[in-house]
Amino acid sequence: MTPDDRIYAYSAVLMGSPVLLKLFEHDETLASGVFRLIKQQENIFTVNRPHSDIMAINHAAGRDPVTVSAPVFELIRRAKTISCLPDSSFNLTIGPLVKCWKIGFSGHSIPAAHDLQTLLSLTDPEDVILDEQTRSVxxxxxxxxxxxxxxxxxxxxxxxxxxxxxxxxxxxxxxxxGNVQTLGDGTEGAWAIGLKKPFSDPDALIGVINVIGKSVVTSGVYERYFELDGHCYHHILDPKTGYPLDNELLSVTIISEDSIDGDIWTTLLYGMGVEKSLASLTKIPHIEAIFVTRDGQIILPSQRQFTFTPLDDSYRIIAY
Incomplete structure (x- = not known):
């Protein structure tokens, strides 16, 4: 590595996760500005503290509309649109179910079926009323x-x-x-993003994704979960049943221009399963995916925006 290739790494803990910034020039002022910006955004959108723009809406549920900033309104509107798609596994009103399960937040028990059924009545995205004129929710x-x-x-x-x-x-x-966004390329012509091996050591990888100026978002059942009586209960909930989604997938990775698309499509495709996802991907060429299945397959429908290098021989590569 030449001096011009040197990468400077800066880190902080924000949004409950380690946040990493990599730059090609040493600039602590810029890094501080980035972390300050993330903190500001976290303060707006968090539901893990009593006060935020989103919690103001939640506290007023059933009583009053709440006027919010334009960015918050637009993000909620987009989230509602995705939530209202036919058979969508994305649901912006899933908050009561998330809090009931507490997966990733010390939850290690299965809620009573009647409790989940009661909470499902509070998770209809059509019950989110948006007023564009007053910018209220x-x-x-x-x-x-x-x-x-x-x-x-x-x-x-x-x-x-x-x-x-x-x-x-x-x-x-x-x-x-879980959300990696890149600008330009890395030291060898592309940024190398590791794809984690499910239910293994944190540093264990099943492959490396190489991208230039793209976002890589992975959502997997191994991120937040608990085990009980031999069954794994993970954090990706089915908004129709209130229970964790159960299909052949361990993880979905989305490669796209915008990281927000990665967030949306990891959830949507996970809910669809492999077969329906492959059909859907043919209609959205700006989105690419990598699927890791329970039976040890890595499914690569296409590699237009990235290249994938496998590192674990125990997985079978299925490329189209």
């Missing part, structure tokens, strides 16, 4: 809660990317923990 039923956890990281990653571009940065990487 109203949750029609008391007890409803918006949770943008399935989309906020991607949105914030894109905000950081745009901020870096404004600062005249041509090459950088930001990792928000």
């Amino acid at each position: 109203f949750l029609q039923k008391t007890g409803m809660e918006i949770d943008l956890g399935a989309i906020a990281k991607g949105y914030i990653a894109d905000v950081v990317r745009d901020y870096l571009r404004e600062q005249q940065v041509d090459n950088a990487l930001i990792n928000l923990g």
Whole structure:
């Protein structure tokens, strides 16, 4: 590596995860600006603290509409649109179910079926009323809660990317923990993003994804889960049943221009399963995916925006 190839790494813990920034020039001021921007965004969208723009909406559920900033309104509107798609496994009103399970937040028990059934009545995205003129959000039923956890990281990653571009940065990487957004290329012509081996050591990889100026978002059942009586209960919930989604997939990775698309499509495709996902991907050429299945397959429908290098011989590569 030549001096010109040196990468400077900066890290912080934000949004409950380690956040990593990589730059080609040493610039602590810029790094501080990035972390400050992420913190500001976290303060707006979090549901893990009593006060935020989203929690203001949740606290007023069933009573009053809440006027929000234009970016918050637009993100909620987009989340509602995705949530209302036919058979969508993305649901911005899934908050009550997430809090009931507490997976990833010390939850290690299965909620009672009647409790889940009661909460399902509070998770209809059509009950989110948006008023464009007043830029207000109203949750029609008391007890409803918006949770943008399935989309906020991607949105914030894109905000950081745009901020870096404004600062005249041509090459950088930001990792928000599952959401990686890149500008330009890495030291060898592309950024190398590791694809984790499910249910293994944190550093164990099944392959490396190489991208230039793209986002890589992975969602897997091994990220937050607990085991009980030989069954794994993970954090990706089915908004129709209230229970964790159960199909042949261990993880879905999305390669795209915008990280917010990665957030949206990892959830949608995970809910579809492999066969329906492959059919859907033919209609959205700007989105590419990598599927890891329970029976040890790595499925690569296409590799237009990335290249994949396998590292684990125990997995079978299925390329189209």
